[in-house]
Amino acid sequence: MSREQLIKMTEHNIAHSKAGTIDMEPDVFKVPATKYYAQDQYEAEVEKIFKRVPLLLATTAELRNPGDYKAMEAVGVPVLINRDSKGKIHAFMNMCSHRGAALVELGCDNAKRFVCPYHAWTYNQNGDLIGISSKEDFGEIDKSEYGLVPLPVIERAGLIWVCLRPNSDIDFDAFLSGYDDLLANFGFETWHMHDQRTLRGPNWKVAYDGYLDLYHLPVLHSKTFGTEISNQALYYSWGPHQRVSSPSPFMIGLEDMPKDEWDTNLMMMGVWTVFPHVSIASFEGGGRSVMLSQLFPGKTPGESYTVQNYMMEHKPTPEQEVEADKQFTLLEYVVEKEDYATGLRLQKALETGHKDHVLFGRNEGGGQKFHSWVDRIIETADEDLNKLFAGSNQ
Numbered sequence: 001m002s003r004e005q006l007i008k009m010t011e012h013n014i015a016h017s018k019a020g021t022i023d024m025e026p027d028v029f030k031v032p033a034t035k036y037y038a039q040d041q042y043e044a045e046v047e048k049i050f051k052r053v054p055l056l057l058a059t060t061a062e063l064r065n066p067g068d069y070k071a072m073e074a075v076g077v078p079v080l081i082n083r084d085s086k087g088k089i090h091a092f093m094n095m096c097s098h099r100g101a102a103l104v105e106l107g108c109d110n111a112k113r114f115v116c117p118y119h120a121w122t123y124n125q126n127g128d129l130i131g132i133s134s135k136e137d138f139g140e141i142d143k144s145e146y147g148l149v150p151l152p153v154i155e156r157a158g159l160i161w162v163c164l165r166p167n168s169d170i171d172f173d174a175f176l177s178g179y180d181d182l183l184a185n186f187g188f189e190t191w192h193m194h195d196q197r198t199l200r201g202p203n204w205k206v207a208y209d210g211y212l213d214l215y216h217l218p219v220l221h222s223k224t225f226g227t228e229i230s231n232q233a234l235y236y237s238w239g240p241h242q243r244v245s246s247p248s249p250f251m252i253g254l255e256d257m258p259k260d261e262w263d264t265n266l267m268m269m270g271v272w273t274v275f276p277h278v279s280i281a282s283f284e285g286g287g288r289s290v291m292l293s294q295l296f297p298g299k300t301p302g303e304s305y306t307v308q309n310y311m312m313e314h315k316p317t318p319e320q321e322v323e324a325d326k327q328f329t330l331l332e333y334v335v336e337k338e339d340y341a342t343g344l345r346l347q348k349a350l351e352t353g354h355k356d357h358v359l360f361g362r363n364e365g366g367g368q369k370f371h372s373w374v375d376r377i378i379e380t381a382d383e384d385l386n387k388l389f390a391g392s393n394q
């Protein structure tokens with residue numbers, strides 16, 4: 001099924017590559033500049049987007065073994081994701097039921113049970129409260145009512161999505177819109193997490209715009225990626241998620257081969273974004289690899305941070321590791337010193353209030369769709385959210 005979709009996209013790419021064309025949006029699109037810095041807009045995005053839709057918070061590579069866990073914060077919410085002894089993934093608030101202490105420090109580790117560092121209440125891997133210290137002194141409570149607060153979670157295609165609202169009835173399948181079937185072609189279940197870095201950036205949408213934008217590549221990145229790179233983009237969408245690829249002469253070469261021999265890895269090239277905050281871009285650096293970038297709004301509208309995850313198809317040999325480190329350092333430089341440095345300056349300029357709107361051209365369909373989705377989700381009531389995603393499936 002997903003291979004058929006890949007072949008269709010590749011044929012579409014070949015047709016455009018031969019004609020030297022791209023798909024064009026009907027019009028140039030305006031985004032009010034205030035959307036990048038107004039406090040009420042920022043709060044609406046945090047509450048209505050980041051706290052309502054599933055977020056891609058972890059990878060199978062980080063939690064491969066029974067007992068593995070990852071503790072993190074997402075828009076201020078402390079999250080604990082773990083794999084139980086049967087291999088099932090759970091997500092909880094990283095918050096003790098006694099008085100709310102964080103159960104574990106931020107980061108990844110392995111534990112059979114979680115013992116709170118404050119007064120040593122103990123929870124099992126299913127989040128059940130299994131031990132109250134000095135129970136006879138504490139007094140009677142019903143332990144079954146004081147398990148950890150669970151968060152909705154799914155693991156698909158070697159990636160883990162969590163919803164930050166405990167009682168959410170979010171329909172993960174409607175939200176993913178079949179996009180997980182496409183992402184499954186990477187085979188992330190068996191990939192290796194090589195390295196992770198965190199970068200500070202401008203407003204999360206300023207930062208995210210850059211991942212959907214190939215228009216800037218040969219200009220802003222002329223000193224790093226070079227000027228020979230295409231600035232043309234083809235966008236494909238599944239619900240709010242978008243894949244970006246460039247019309248490419250490499251694709252034309254595939255025409256000489258029967259379609260069932262077309263290389264899946266070649267057909268997967270480009271950038272795969274996962275709404276609202278993730279980008280997955282393929283690279284070769286010490287072997288097949290991707291940079292999976294997770295963007296999060298910061299404490300103010302003008303701040304964000306990005307966790308760059310460098311994942312590799314295979315654990316690298318020592319020589320490959322040198323290559324991979326070089327590649328990752330270059331990508332860190334490109335994003336921090338070129339993309340985000342530009343973003344931070346434009347953010348400052350927009351915040352003066354002396355600009356009414358910014359523009360996304362007919363060639364920048366990715367940004368047009370992304371901003372439309374941000375608006376639509378903010379305007380959608382809780383009870384209509386699943387319908388919104390279900391109705392958008394192609």
Ligand code: FES
Nearest residue numbers: 096098099116119
């Ligand atoms: S807050 Fe965790 S045991 Fe008291």
Ligand SMILES: [Fe+2]
Nearest residue numbers: 210216221339
């Ligand atoms: Fe860039």
